């Protein structure tokens with residue numbers, strides 16, 4: 001493991017706020033994440049409470065934070081349901097959560113009772129999550145069979161070696177979950193990671209991945225980043241966007257056969273969740289692939 005000196009991920013906090021804001025409001029019966037709010041600090045819970053109450057704050061900065069959480073809640077409900085359904089449909093003894101951020105599944109999904117979970121993340125983000133877990137007043141029970149933390153920078157570290165050192169068994173099937181991370185990696189880093197997964201994928205292994213397709217909004221964002229620098233993306237710029245056929249081709253290069261690939265707008269319509277963030281929902285996708 002190496003550290004590249006960067007700070008803990010802010011986008012990991014935003015998507016956790018989105019799940020906390022959606023909990024009990026969207027797709028009730030299909031989506032629930034009561035753990036999300038517990039992983040947030042007091043100042044991060046403020047915008048969540050405002051979104052849940054539908055009371056936007058005064059002032060541009062606070063209002064911008066509110067709108068980000070509101071839109072994120074719309075995205076997180078269908079995205080979480082799609083991933084949870086995929087995990088339940090293909091139970092495996094091993095689940096590796098790549099770029100885990102404040103993912104709550106090991107503490108939320110009873111379906112993981114027979115599954116060992118490895119949470120892989122950038123060292124700074126993982127340290128932050130572990131501090132949040134340690135700060136809980138009452139301990140959060142782990143529902144998975146076990147959870148282990150593996151600090152890895154996908155841009156620098158040898159993922160396969162770190163997983164082996166952490167006890168992952170390459171001879172047994174694994175479900176790989178890669179949610180909300182692909183856009184932050186270059187195409188080369190994505191291929192490097194896929195190669196590492198393929199090398200440790202026993203027959204029957206599955207990759208559940210959420211990625212972003214190109215969109216007009218993303219093009220404008222990239223243009224602004226080019227002009228104004230990384231400050232507008234809080235140091236987490238998008239580096240790779242994939243059309244679905246490009247994603248399937250990239251996976252095929254590493255021996256993964258795509259079984260399904262859905263956009264979040266369609267999933268939101270099926271779940272009858274709000275779709276005001278239609279453009280973002282349309283470009284967000286969840287694909288499931290098996291290792292041949």
Ligand SMILES: C[S@@+](CC[C@H](N)C(=O)[O-])C[C@H]1O[C@@H](n2cnc3c(N)ncnc32)[C@H](O)[C@@H]1O
Pocket residue numbers: 009011012015016098099100101102103120121122123125126152153154155178179180181184185
């Ligand atoms: C938007 S968050 C998603 C977190 C989580 N998967 C979820 O959906 O809630 C992005 C995550 O990708 C991780 N990440 C981004 N670039 C990374 C890198 N080069 N190496 C390891 N992790 C990285 C961040 O640390 C962060 O946890």
